[in-house]
Amino acid sequence: MTDEIAVDFGADGLVPAIAQDAETGEVLMLAYVSPEALERTRETGLAHYYSRSREELWQKGKTSGHVQHVTEVRVDCDADTLLYLVEQEAGACHTGHRSCFYRTIDGENVGEMAFDPDTVYE
Amino acid sequence: MTDEIAVDFGADGLVPAIAQDAETGEVLMLAYVSPEALERTRETGLAHYYSRSREELWQKGKTSGHVQHVTEVRVDCDADTLLYLVEQEAGACHTGHRSCFYRTIDGENVGEMAFDPDTVYE
Numbered sequence: 001m002t003d004e005i006a007v008d009f010g011a012d013g014l015v016p017a018i019a020q021d022a023e024t025g026e027v028l029m030l031a032y033v034s035p036e037a038l039e040r041t042r043e044t045g046l047a048h049y050y051s052r053s054r055e056e057l058w059q060k061g062k063t064s065g066h067v068q069h070v071t072e073v074r075v076d077c078d079a080d081t082l083l084y085l086v087e088q089e090a091g092a093c094h095t096g097h098r099s100c101f102y103r104t105i106d107g108e109n110v111g112e113m114a115f116d117p118d119t120v121y122e
Numbered sequence: 123m124t125d126e127i128a129v130d131f132g133a134d135g136l137v138p139a140i141a142q143d144a145e146t147g148e149v150l151m152l153a154y155v156s157p158e159a160l161e162r163t164r165e166t167g168l169a170h171y172y173s174r175s176r177e178e179l180w181q182k183g184k185t186s187g188h189v190q191h192v193t194e195v196r197v198d199c200d201a202d203t204l205l206y207l208v209e210q211e212a213g214a215c216h217t218g219h220r221s222c223f224y225r226t227i228d229g230e231n232v233g234e235m236a237f238d239p240d241t242v243y244e
Binding site for chain 1: 124125126127138140142146147148149151152163166186194195196197198199200203204205215216217219222223224225226228229230231232
């Protein structure tokens, strides 16, 4: 028997969630998750997050179609960070890259383009 | 020519940093980084973070010896999250697991033990 982990959402009611490609292991993005976003993710199997700037729940890829099918949710030792293992449609980044982490801190572009952002977000 | 990315440390002066095994792609942990922690990481090649609870800079593995050799630092599209690609000595988690993400949210243990925590932290 295993017991569900109680996530520690802390003072602001949010935890960071890392989205990782379930197949390749590539880290795709980081966003924040509220209790409701986590619940919707688990209910639908599609990654949901909470936008701190827009102050609202959002489903990844709702507009672009670049949804994330969540195959597993993991929790870290302190239960204050989540790891979403996902199957990513097209690319995670609004710039058209497969991953949001497409640059080194020195500014070198090491990422792979997955779609044309001008076509998707017009 | 490439220009160094200006990291957006935001209101609290910290950004989350994901540590990922440079070889296997395993996500090992998430911790927070201050400007000083980032500077020390880049100067020494060893991962440094900032502890929000202890309110101090810390070098990962300083006590345990389980240091992280940072081979690359990446920045996300919004420049408010870092990705450390690391060579991890032994394991990243204080529980003895290789990764802090050793459990699913349903409480199933899917992680690999890397060391005996009773021996390391005595």
